[in-house]
Amino acid sequence: MSIILEELKRYFQDTPQEKILSDWAELEKYDQVGPTIQEFKKVTRYFFDYDNYILSKNWKNCNILVNPKFNLRVSF
Incomplete structure (x- = not known):
């Protein structure tokens, strides 16, 4: 630098x-x-919120108390 x-x-x-x-x-x-900073923030915020929604929804499915069919064991 x-x-x-x-x-x-x-x-x-x-x-x-x-x-x-x-x-x-x-x-x-x-x-x-390129986009203005306001446009960039708007799009970034959209994807950040979307990813958090998907992750939180999937995480709930991985909780054995909420979803008894979820299994932590890995089979080979």
């Missing part, structure tokens, strides 16, 4: 302001890539 930081510091020290601004303008097209 320190190598990247050192290279970045050197870039800003050694590069003229005009070149930095033109490089920044070229990268502006990448500002519109």
Whole structure:
């Protein structure tokens, strides 16, 4: 990580302001890539809730007190 930081510091020290601004303008097209953070949180929350629901439902089926047919023994 320190190598990247050192290279970045050197870039800003050694590069003229005009070149930095033109490089920044070229990268502006990448500002519109991907979902917004709000969209990402919404989708992530949906899948997190869904996974927890499925896990909790399956876990209840694995409880021998709730489901007497559940067997912990493994047969080979």
